[in-house]
Amino acid sequence: MSGAVLALVLFAAALHAGWNAVVKGAPDKLLNSVAVAAAAAFIAVLLLPWVARPAPAAWPYIAASGLLHVAYFVLVARAYAAADMALAYPVMRGSAPLLVALASAAVLLEPLGATAWVGVALLCAGILGFAVGARGHGAAGLGYALLNALVIAAYTLVDGLGARLSGQPLAYTLCVLLAGGVPLAAWALARRGPAALVLLRARWRQLLLAGAGTVTSYTLVLWAMTQAPVALVAALRECSIVFAMLLSTLVLGERLAAPRLAAAALVLVGVVILRMA
16 A cells, blocks of 8 residues: 555544544534435535446445435434443444455455455454443443444445446445435435524535535545555545544543554554554
Protein backbone atom coordinates (compact mmCIF):
# COMPACT_ATOMS: atom_id res chain seq x y z
CA MET A 1 0.00 0.00 0.00
CA SER A 2 1.48 3.35 -1.02
CA GLY A 3 1.95 6.24 1.37
CA ALA A 4 -0.58 8.36 -0.50
CA VAL A 5 -3.29 5.70 -0.25
CA LEU A 6 -2.54 5.22 3.45
CA ALA A 7 -2.76 8.97 4.15
CA LEU A 8 -6.06 9.34 2.31
CA VAL A 9 -7.61 6.36 4.10
CA LEU A 10 -6.57 7.85 7.46
CA PHE A 11 -8.13 11.18 6.45
CA ALA A 12 -11.31 9.30 5.54
CA ALA A 13 -11.22 7.63 8.96
CA ALA A 14 -11.06 11.03 10.69
CA LEU A 15 -14.04 12.30 8.70
CA HIS A 16 -16.03 9.18 9.56
CA ALA A 17 -15.38 9.59 13.27
CA GLY A 18 -16.48 13.21 13.00
CA TRP A 19 -19.96 12.57 11.65
CA ASN A 20 -20.48 9.72 14.14
CA ALA A 21 -19.70 12.16 16.95
CA VAL A 22 -22.36 14.50 15.54
CA VAL A 23 -24.95 11.71 15.77
CA LYS A 24 -23.85 10.51 19.20
CA GLY A 25 -23.99 14.02 20.64
CA ALA A 26 -27.54 14.67 19.41
CA PRO A 27 -30.60 14.08 21.62
CA ASP A 28 -32.58 12.40 18.80
CA LYS A 29 -29.99 10.01 17.43
CA LEU A 30 -32.20 8.24 14.89
CA LEU A 31 -33.44 11.46 13.31
CA ASN A 32 -29.93 12.92 13.22
CA SER A 33 -28.48 9.76 11.68
CA VAL A 34 -31.19 9.84 9.02
CA ALA A 35 -30.54 13.56 8.46
CA VAL A 36 -26.82 12.90 7.85
CA ALA A 37 -27.74 10.26 5.27
CA ALA A 38 -30.22 12.65 3.66
CA ALA A 39 -27.62 15.44 3.56
CA ALA A 40 -25.17 13.08 1.85
CA ALA A 41 -27.88 12.17 -0.68
CA PHE A 42 -28.56 15.87 -1.31
CA ILE A 43 -24.86 16.47 -2.01
CA ALA A 44 -24.87 13.43 -4.30
CA VAL A 45 -27.74 14.89 -6.31
CA LEU A 46 -25.76 18.11 -6.79
CA LEU A 47 -22.59 16.31 -7.90
CA LEU A 48 -23.92 13.45 -10.02
CA PRO A 49 -24.61 15.56 -13.16
CA TRP A 50 -20.90 16.46 -13.25
CA VAL A 51 -19.44 12.95 -13.13
CA ALA A 52 -19.48 10.01 -15.53
CA ARG A 53 -22.02 7.29 -14.90
CA PRO A 54 -20.92 3.99 -13.34
CA ALA A 55 -20.67 1.06 -15.72
CA PRO A 56 -23.91 -0.99 -16.02
CA ALA A 57 -22.26 -3.95 -14.32
CA ALA A 58 -22.08 -1.94 -11.09
CA TRP A 59 -25.79 -1.13 -10.78
CA PRO A 60 -26.82 -4.34 -8.94
CA TYR A 61 -24.08 -3.60 -6.41
CA ILE A 62 -25.32 -0.02 -6.01
CA ALA A 63 -28.85 -1.28 -5.27
CA ALA A 64 -27.60 -3.85 -2.74
CA SER A 65 -25.30 -1.36 -1.05
CA GLY A 66 -28.07 1.24 -0.85
CA LEU A 67 -30.26 -1.20 1.08
CA LEU A 68 -27.38 -2.13 3.37
CA HIS A 69 -26.69 1.55 4.05
CA VAL A 70 -30.31 2.06 5.11
CA ALA A 71 -29.79 -0.66 7.72
CA TYR A 72 -26.41 0.81 8.65
CA PHE A 73 -27.65 4.33 9.45
CA VAL A 74 -30.59 2.98 11.47
CA LEU A 75 -28.36 0.62 13.46
CA VAL A 76 -25.82 3.38 14.15
CA ALA A 77 -28.58 5.37 15.82
CA ARG A 78 -29.95 2.35 17.69
CA ALA A 79 -26.50 1.42 19.00
CA TYR A 80 -25.77 4.96 20.19
CA ALA A 81 -29.17 5.25 21.84
CA ALA A 82 -28.63 2.03 23.80
CA ALA A 83 -24.89 2.18 24.52
CA ASP A 84 -21.99 4.49 25.14
CA MET A 85 -19.91 5.50 22.11
CA ALA A 86 -16.85 3.96 23.77
CA LEU A 87 -18.50 0.56 23.39
CA ALA A 88 -20.67 0.89 20.29
CA TYR A 89 -18.13 2.45 17.94
CA PRO A 90 -15.25 0.02 18.66
CA VAL A 91 -17.50 -3.04 18.41
CA MET A 92 -19.15 -1.86 15.19
CA ARG A 93 -15.96 -0.80 13.47
CA GLY A 94 -13.59 -3.29 15.11
CA SER A 95 -15.44 -6.48 14.28
CA ALA A 96 -15.99 -5.64 10.62
CA PRO A 97 -12.36 -5.74 9.34
CA LEU A 98 -11.83 -9.27 10.60
CA LEU A 99 -15.05 -10.40 8.89
CA VAL A 100 -13.95 -8.66 5.67
CA ALA A 101 -10.48 -10.20 5.84
CA LEU A 102 -11.92 -13.67 6.30
CA ALA A 103 -14.40 -13.24 3.45
CA SER A 104 -12.23 -11.35 0.96
CA ALA A 105 -9.90 -14.27 0.33
CA ALA A 106 -12.85 -16.38 -0.81
CA VAL A 107 -15.05 -13.71 -2.42
CA LEU A 108 -12.48 -11.33 -3.92
CA LEU A 109 -9.65 -13.86 -4.34
CA GLU A 110 -7.25 -11.59 -2.43
CA PRO A 111 -5.43 -13.82 0.07
CA LEU A 112 -3.35 -11.88 2.57
CA GLY A 113 0.25 -12.63 3.44
CA ALA A 114 1.44 -13.47 6.95
CA THR A 115 2.64 -9.91 7.65
CA ALA A 116 -0.68 -8.43 6.60
CA TRP A 117 -2.56 -10.87 8.84
CA VAL A 118 -0.43 -9.80 11.81
CA GLY A 119 -1.32 -6.18 11.07
CA VAL A 120 -5.02 -6.97 10.72
CA ALA A 121 -4.99 -8.95 13.97
CA LEU A 122 -3.25 -6.19 15.93
CA LEU A 123 -5.52 -3.55 14.47
CA CYS A 124 -8.65 -5.53 15.35
CA ALA A 125 -7.34 -6.33 18.83
CA GLY A 126 -6.61 -2.67 19.45
CA ILE A 127 -9.99 -1.52 18.21
CA LEU A 128 -11.89 -4.09 20.26
CA GLY A 129 -9.71 -3.17 23.24
CA PHE A 130 -11.45 0.18 23.36
CA ALA A 131 -14.54 -1.60 24.62
CA VAL A 132 -12.70 -2.59 27.85
CA GLY A 133 -14.07 -0.60 30.74
CA ALA A 134 -16.68 1.16 28.59
CA ARG A 135 -19.81 2.41 30.31
CA GLY A 136 -23.33 1.69 29.16
CA HIS A 137 -22.60 -1.83 27.96
CA GLY A 138 -26.20 -3.05 27.84
CA ALA A 139 -27.11 -6.16 25.93
CA ALA A 140 -29.26 -4.20 23.48
CA GLY A 141 -26.48 -1.78 22.58
CA LEU A 142 -23.96 -4.59 22.16
CA GLY A 143 -26.42 -6.51 19.99
CA TYR A 144 -27.05 -3.53 17.72
CA ALA A 145 -23.30 -2.90 17.41
CA LEU A 146 -22.53 -6.51 16.50
CA LEU A 147 -25.38 -6.62 14.01
CA ASN A 148 -24.08 -3.44 12.41
CA ALA A 149 -20.61 -4.98 12.16
CA LEU A 150 -22.14 -7.64 9.90
CA VAL A 151 -23.82 -4.93 7.83
CA ILE A 152 -20.53 -3.00 7.55
CA ALA A 153 -18.66 -6.12 6.45
CA ALA A 154 -21.37 -6.89 3.89
CA TYR A 155 -21.41 -3.46 2.27
CA THR A 156 -17.61 -3.30 2.32
CA LEU A 157 -17.41 -6.47 0.23
CA VAL A 158 -20.26 -5.39 -2.05
CA ASP A 159 -18.69 -1.97 -2.62
CA GLY A 160 -15.19 -3.37 -3.05
CA LEU A 161 -16.51 -5.31 -6.03
CA GLY A 162 -18.93 -2.64 -7.24
CA ALA A 163 -16.42 0.21 -7.22
CA ARG A 164 -14.01 -1.80 -9.36
CA LEU A 165 -16.72 -2.77 -11.82
CA SER A 166 -18.03 0.79 -12.01
CA GLY A 167 -14.81 2.30 -13.35
CA GLN A 168 -15.88 5.49 -11.54
CA PRO A 169 -15.39 5.29 -7.74
CA LEU A 170 -16.77 8.81 -7.14
CA ALA A 171 -19.90 8.23 -9.21
CA TYR A 172 -20.39 4.83 -7.57
CA THR A 173 -20.16 6.39 -4.10
CA LEU A 174 -22.63 9.13 -4.96
CA CYS A 175 -25.12 6.59 -6.34
CA VAL A 176 -24.81 4.40 -3.25
CA LEU A 177 -25.35 7.32 -0.86
CA LEU A 178 -28.31 8.49 -2.95
CA ALA A 179 -29.81 4.98 -2.97
CA GLY A 180 -29.54 4.80 0.81
CA GLY A 181 -30.38 8.41 1.65
CA VAL A 182 -33.57 8.84 -0.37
CA PRO A 183 -35.63 6.13 1.41
CA LEU A 184 -34.38 7.35 4.79
CA ALA A 185 -35.31 10.95 3.95
CA ALA A 186 -38.75 9.81 2.75
CA TRP A 187 -39.29 7.92 6.01
CA ALA A 188 -38.25 10.95 8.07
CA LEU A 189 -40.65 13.27 6.26
CA ALA A 190 -43.52 10.78 6.39
CA ARG A 191 -43.14 9.69 10.01
CA ARG A 192 -41.30 12.58 11.68
CA GLY A 193 -42.10 15.49 9.36
CA PRO A 194 -42.47 18.38 11.86
CA ALA A 195 -39.51 17.23 13.97
CA ALA A 196 -37.39 16.72 10.84
CA LEU A 197 -38.11 20.27 9.63
CA VAL A 198 -37.26 21.71 13.05
CA LEU A 199 -34.00 19.77 13.05
CA LEU A 200 -33.09 20.99 9.56
CA ARG A 201 -33.72 24.62 10.51
CA ALA A 202 -31.67 24.31 13.70
CA ARG A 203 -28.72 22.21 12.50
CA TRP A 204 -28.58 22.43 8.72
CA ARG A 205 -24.97 23.65 8.69
CA GLN A 206 -23.76 20.80 10.91
CA LEU A 207 -25.76 18.26 8.96
CA LEU A 208 -24.42 19.46 5.61
CA LEU A 209 -20.87 19.29 6.96
CA ALA A 210 -21.52 15.77 8.28
CA GLY A 211 -23.06 14.79 4.93
CA ALA A 212 -20.05 16.20 3.07
CA GLY A 213 -17.78 14.26 5.42
CA THR A 214 -19.72 11.08 4.65
CA VAL A 215 -19.42 11.62 0.89
CA THR A 216 -15.72 12.47 1.04
CA SER A 217 -14.85 9.69 3.46
CA TYR A 218 -16.57 6.92 1.55
CA THR A 219 -15.32 8.14 -1.83
CA LEU A 220 -11.75 8.03 -0.59
CA VAL A 221 -12.21 4.55 0.87
CA LEU A 222 -13.75 3.14 -2.31
CA TRP A 223 -11.04 4.72 -4.42
CA ALA A 224 -8.44 3.14 -2.13
CA MET A 225 -10.11 -0.24 -2.65
CA THR A 226 -9.36 0.11 -6.36
CA GLN A 227 -5.69 0.68 -5.53
CA ALA A 228 -5.04 -1.83 -2.72
CA PRO A 229 -6.54 -5.09 -1.35
CA VAL A 230 -10.01 -4.54 0.09
CA ALA A 231 -9.19 -6.31 3.36
CA LEU A 232 -6.21 -4.02 4.03
CA VAL A 233 -8.18 -0.86 3.26
CA ALA A 234 -11.09 -2.05 5.42
CA ALA A 235 -8.76 -2.73 8.35
CA LEU A 236 -6.85 0.53 8.00
CA ARG A 237 -10.07 2.52 7.78
CA GLU A 238 -10.94 1.42 11.28
CA CYS A 239 -8.25 3.71 12.64
CA SER A 240 -11.26 6.01 12.84
CA ILE A 241 -11.63 4.66 16.38
CA VAL A 242 -8.51 6.60 17.42
CA PHE A 243 -10.05 9.80 16.07
CA ALA A 244 -13.36 8.86 17.69
CA MET A 245 -11.56 8.47 21.02
CA LEU A 246 -10.16 11.98 20.75
CA LEU A 247 -13.54 13.43 19.77
CA SER A 248 -15.38 11.58 22.52
CA THR A 249 -12.91 12.99 25.04
CA LEU A 250 -12.65 16.55 23.75
CA VAL A 251 -16.20 17.03 22.46
CA LEU A 252 -18.42 14.54 24.31
CA GLY A 253 -16.57 14.75 27.63
CA GLU A 254 -15.75 11.04 28.02
CA ARG A 255 -12.77 10.12 30.19
CA LEU A 256 -9.56 8.96 28.45
CA ALA A 257 -8.79 5.80 30.44
CA ALA A 258 -5.54 3.80 30.37
CA PRO A 259 -7.05 0.77 28.55
CA ARG A 260 -8.05 3.05 25.69
CA LEU A 261 -4.51 4.42 25.43
CA ALA A 262 -3.16 0.86 25.27
CA ALA A 263 -5.70 0.00 22.60
CA ALA A 264 -4.64 3.07 20.61
CA ALA A 265 -1.03 1.85 20.73
CA LEU A 266 -2.09 -1.52 19.27
CA VAL A 267 -3.97 0.26 16.50
CA LEU A 268 -0.96 2.36 15.58
CA VAL A 269 1.35 -0.69 15.53
CA GLY A 270 -1.16 -2.44 13.28
CA VAL A 271 -1.13 0.57 10.94
CA VAL A 272 2.65 0.47 10.67
CA ILE A 273 2.64 -3.26 9.89
CA LEU A 274 -0.08 -2.82 7.26
CA ARG A 275 1.97 -0.02 5.71
CA MET A 276 4.89 -2.46 5.33
CA ALA A 277 2.75 -5.35 4.00
